[in-house]
Amino acid sequence: MKDMPILERRRIEAQILKHVHEVIEARSGTEEADAVIGTAVSRSAIDQGRELASALGHTPDLQDFADIMPAWTKEDALRVEMVEATSEKLEFNIVRCRYAEMYREMGLGRIGHLLSCNRDGDFCVGYNPKMKLTRTQTIMSGASHCDFRYRLEPDADTTGNSR
Secondary structure, three states: OOOOOHHHHHHHHHHHHHHHHHHHHHHHOHHHHHHHHHHHHHHHHHHHHHHHHHHHOOOOOHHHHHHHHHHHHHHHOEEEEEEEEOOOEEEEEEEEEHHHHHHHHOOOHHHHHHHHHOHHHHHHHHHOOOEEEEOOOOOOOOOOOEEEEEEEOOOEOOOOOEO
16 A cells, blocks of 8 residues: 555545545534544544654655655646745645545545645644645635645744744
């Protein structure tokens, strides 16, 4: 499964989570179903971030993150337009998202953000909590592109000043 493209993994996960969502929705309502799926996927993203960070053997930086991006873009799953890549920031736009296309085709467009988009910031929690994502729009929500803006927070000394 490790060599399986992430797009394919997400398709399999979505096939299962679709049914879980439907059961929870029938029993407890849409809001509860969304909350449960959102929480479960968030935990999964954090765990995956931790696993990848642990495999590195050091605290990941933005270059390490850039180095693993091909796992998400494999098989043209995402089309990326790089804006800026430095040791302090990694900025890019996604101009095509096959994840969003896939969820819509599966009838899961309404919860696609829970299955995929919300993972992005949560992944950082496990990977490196100093890595922060700012994103103001997504293809999943109808925008022309997703604007990913990652920053690595500076270390603070004991006086509260940045180093």
